[in-house]
Amino acid sequence: RLRSVTAEQILDSRGHPTLQVQVVTDDGASFSGSAPAGASTGDHEARELRDGGSDFGGRGVTNAVTLVADQVEPLLTGTKWVTLDDIDGALYRLDGTGRFAKIGANTAVAVSIACARAFAHQQRIPLHEWISDQLGTTPVMPVPHFNVVNGGAHAANGLAFQEFLVAPTGARDISDAVQMGAEIYAALEAELRSRFGSLGVGDEGGFAPDTDDENQVLDTIMRSIERAGLTPGLNVRLALDAAANSFYDGKYYRLHGRWRSADDLLARYVDLAANYPIWSIEDPFDESDRNAWHDIMDRLGDRVQILGDDIFVTDAARIRAGAKEEIANAALIKPNQIGTVTQTFEALRTAREVGFRTMISHRSGETLDTFIADLAVGAGTGQIKAGAPARGERVAKYNRLTRLHKLYPQLGYAQWWTD
Numbered sequence: 027r028l029r030s031v032t033a034e035q036i037l038d039s040r041g042h043p044t045l046q047v048q049v050v051t052d053d054g055a056s057f058s059g060s061a062p063a064g065a066s067t068g069d070h071e072a073r074e075l076r077d078g079g080s081d082f083g084g085r086g087v088t089n090a091v092t093l094v095a096d097q098v099e100p101l102l103t104g105t106k107w108v109t110l111d112d113i114d115g116a117l118y119r120l121d122g123t124g125r126f127a128k129i130g131a132n133t134a135v136a137v138s139i140a141c142a143r144a145f146a147h148q149q150r151i152p153l154h155e156w157i158s159d160q161l162g163t164t165p166v167m168p169v170p171h172f173n174v175v176n177g178g179a180h181a182a183n184g185l186a187f188q189e190f191l192v193a194p195t196g197a198r199d200i201s202d203a204v205q206m207g208a209e210i211y212a213a214l215e216a217e218l219r220s221r222f223g224s225l226g227v228g229d230e231g232g233f234a235p236d237t238d239d240e241n242q243v244l245d246t247i248m249r250s251i252e253r254a255g256l257t258p259g260l261n262v263r264l265a266l267d268a269a270a271n272s273f274y275d276g277k278y279y280r281l282h283g284r285w286r287s288a289d290d291l292l293a294r295y296v297d298l299a300a301n302y303p304i305w306s307i308e309d310p311f312d313e314s315d316r317n318a319w320h321d322i323m324d325r326l327g328d329r330v331q332i333l334g335d336d337i338f339v340t341d342a343a344r345i346r347a348g349a350k351e352e353i354a355n356a357a358l359i360k361p362n363q364i365g366t367v368t369q370t371f372e373a374l375r376t377a378r379e380v381g382f383r384t385m386i387s388h389r390s391g392e393t394l395d396t397f398i399a400d401l402a403v404g405a406g407t408g409q410i411k412a413g414a415p416a417r418g419e420r421v422a423k424y425n426r427l428t429r430l431h432k433l434y435p436q437l438g439y440a441q442w443w444t445d
């Protein structure tokens with residue numbers, strides 16, 4: 027039973043308002059959840075509820091705070107809830123639009139996460155264990171994918187691709203992986219500073235060098251990995267999130283100041299995958315350009331993880347359709363893209379059914395909420411991305427993983443890369 031459900035407006039990592047929800051259970055314990063926000067969003071993501079108007083450029087969430095007090099709290103208190111399904115279903119019906127256009131996915135996800143924590147508490151088990159019980163999975167520590175160079179919609183440089191990530195696949199455990207990430211990040215900073223002088227960072231804490239050349243970035247990352255005493259392709263692999271929606275005009279892709287066909291872009295990916303230990307490419311093409319997705323699966327799908335983010339938006343039905351069309355072999359999972367933890371579980375179950383890998387993900391606008399760390403462990407996905415190994419809202423997730431490793435040393439480090 028819930029005694030109260032309250033919400034407040036806080037700031038996210040971009041300085042934009044977002045929602046933090048607190049639920050108090052009848053034994054007096056209190057649990058919170060907060061909503062992250064994307065910048066490069068898919069067209070079919072669940073909707074956010076924002077105030078509009080002039081305050082915070084229209085991004086305020088005071089209407090959502092009021093809605094929690096007026097509608098969500100009366101709905102959720104006074105009933106004995108048996109499962110999170112029931113609560114999330116009640117939110118879904120209260121909204122009534124199927125995509126949270128009325129109450130907002132930001133409202134839904136914050137409430138849902140807080141309630142998930144309450145259920146784990148009620149059963150006196152750790153959150154990741156409660157998640158693995160719900161999903162019937164074996165918990166495992168995920169391989170962190172550190173976003174070390176930012177471009178696209180997340181940085182003010184000329185890089186078309188949004189994210190260049192390093193994944194310490196050969197780490198002994200999560201602490202070792204985090205150390206490897208931090209040491210690569212430090213080496214990369216030194217490399218980039220000596221080449222570019224002044225150096226900005228993007229929304230997810232990765233560096234934003236003033237270049238539009240992916241090869242230059244990847245070469246520098248390779249050197250930094252070596253400088254950190256590691257071996258690219260052996261214990262550290264690379265990944266990309268092109269987030270191609272953001273450089274597509276409906277027909278062509280903008281790369282290096284020129285418009286290119288999907289075939290040209292595909293040739294670019296094939297070339298990059300041949301020259302660097304890139305094991306995963308996310309959103310290589312626009313979400314509407316499904317033929318191009320099919321082509322990259324033909325060319326690279328047997329060697330490279332083709333990971334759908336904006337194209338699947340954590341939606342079980344879209345993941346199922348994508349598997350049928352053979353346009354990807356993996357799905358990115360972001361709870362706020364779909365709205366509730368229950369729907370996130372459905373996406374994870376469906377992905378498993380159709381043989382897709384999954385990667386749990388943060389958003390570019392984040393809070394200190396660490397739910398996705400526990401989700402990655404509990405769902406046993408073996409992969410998480412939560413930004414650079416720097417900046418409070420990013421390291422909160424990695425530090426949470428390290429903490430879980432200390433508390434539950436029996437959790438192994440994901441071993442999927444041994445091929």
Ligand code: PGA
Nearest residue numbers: 063064065066067389390
């Ligand atoms: P977003 O970026 O949170 O701005 O959508 C993250 C991603 O594209 O993976």
Ligand code: ZN
Nearest residue numbers: 267269308335
């Ligand atoms: Zn993405």
